[in-house]
Amino acid sequence: MIDIHTHILPGVDDGFQTENESLKMLESMASQGIKGVVLTPHQALKRGYFHSKETLEVYFDQFKQTVKEAGINIALYLGAEVDDVADLFEVLKDTPSLNGSNHVLIDFGMSQADLKEVCYELRIRGYVPIVAHVERLSDFKLETILALKAEGALLQVNAKHLIKKGSKVAVKQASFLLKKGLIDVVGSDAHHIDSAADMQNAYALVEKKQGKAAADAMFMARAQNILGLNDV
Numbered sequence: 725m726i727d728i729h730t731h732i733l734p735g736v737d738d739g740f741q742t743e744n745e746s747l748k749m750l751e752s753m754a755s756q757g758i759k760g761v762v763l764t765p766h767q768a769l770k771r772g773y774f775h776s777k778e779t780l781e782v783y784f785d786q787f788k789q790t791v792k793e794a795g796i797n798i799a800l801y802l803g804a805e806v807d808d809v810a811d812l813f814e815v816l817k818d819t820p821s822l823n824g825s826n827h828v829l830i831d832f833g834m835s836q837a838d839l840k841e842v843c844y845e846l847r848i849r850g851y852v853p854i855v856a857h858v859e860r861l862s863d864f865k866l867e868t869i870l871a872l873k874a875e876g877a878l879l880q881v882n883a884k885h886l887i888k889k890g891s892k893v894a895v896k897q898a899s900f901l902l903k904k905g906l907i908d909v910v911g912s913d914a915h916h917i918d919s920a921a922d923m924q925n926a927y928a929l930v931e932k933k934q935g936k937a938a939a940d941a942m943f944m945a946r947a948q949n950i951l952g953l954n955d956v
Contacts (some may be wrong), residue, residue, distance in 0.1 A: 725923055726760040726947035727753065728822070729805065729829060729856060729880055729911030733763040735786055736780070737773040739915040743790055750796050754921040760799040762911075762951070763787075764829055774785055777818050780804065784820075801951055804828075805856055808835035808842055813849065822854075823951040825890045829880070831856045839868065843875040853951070854878045857913060859885050861895040862947040878908040878950070883926035884919065886910065902930065909950070910942045 731739025732746050740746040753761060766773040775783070780809075784802040791800060803822035806815060808830055821828050828846070830853050832839055839861075848855045855861075855872060856891070858879040872879065884890050885898035894943060901907050912922045921944065931939040 725758045725927060725943045726762070726951070727758055727914070727923055728762045728803075728854075728909050728947045728950065729764050729882075730914045731763075731765060731805075732761065732914060733765050733783060736775055736783060738894050738951055739765070740811050743787070745917065746787070747791065747796065748799050749914065749917050749920055750791060751794075752917070753831075753923070754796055754798045756921060756924040758798065758923060760801060760947070760951075760953075762801045762803045762947075764805045764822075765805045766807070767804045767815055768831070768861055769805065770809065770834070774815075777820050780820055805831050806831050808812045808837060813845075816851070823953075825852075825876075825950060826850055826949045827852045827854055827954050829854045829856050833857070833860055833862075834857075836871040837874075839863065840871040840875055841890040843872055843877045847872075847876050852876060852878065852950075854880050854909070855870070857885075857894070857899060859894045860891070861897075863895050863937055865905075869901070873906070877904060878946070880909045880911055881907045882913045883910050883922035884912070886929055887922065889922070902933065905934075907940075907942055909946050930936075 734740045734743050734746045801823040802820050803818045843853045885894045888895050911921050927943050
């Protein structure tokens with residue numbers, strides 16, 4: 725498995741705050757079959773979280789070396805989760821995409837914009853938008869979801885909502901997306917150690933309901949595509 729959405733890079737946002745906490749999380753994830761993790765800190769200036777691309781790359785390289793020295797067998801990749809804001813395209817100029825690809829993880833949770841229009845504007849600028857935790861959209865309806873897909877957006881769902889943790893509304897909407905076959909990728913959106921088993925448990929649920937091929941696509945193959953990997 726590859727976890728495409730996490731807040732494990734320590735001390736940069738509202739996720740993990742210390743290297744020790746982050747290392748414990750990665751050790752647990754590696755033991756459960758997760759081969760790769762994308763570190764996607766918030767780029768959310770209005771919420772008090774923003775670091776330049778250069779700064780995030782320095783933090784990432786330092787943490788990657790720490791993980792290597794700790795002997796944890798897991799591949800790390802850098803990205804970011806970017807809030808949709810009025811100056812989104814300026815923000816993206818100073819934000820790491822997912823592993824240097826043209827894919828960007830966008831959080832529309834606080835957005836009042838036309839989501840379809842934003843995805844269109846991203847696409848014509850050469851980006852492939854990934855809608856973070858799409859099951860949490862305030863404007864969640866099938867028409868909206870299909871419009872996003874039509875604009876080339878990929879849909880990411882949080883593992884915990886598939887296994888009935890968290891908001892009842894988000895759980896219901898994640899189940900709907902799974903039944904409709906609309907989920908492109910699953911990520912943990914891990915902020916704390918209590919998310920350590922979410923990916924493993926969600927994979928088991930998807931495999932049971934839709935088969936191994938569907939589970940492998942959502943938890944591995946599409947993430948490999950996004951990150952430009954042949955293998956991990």
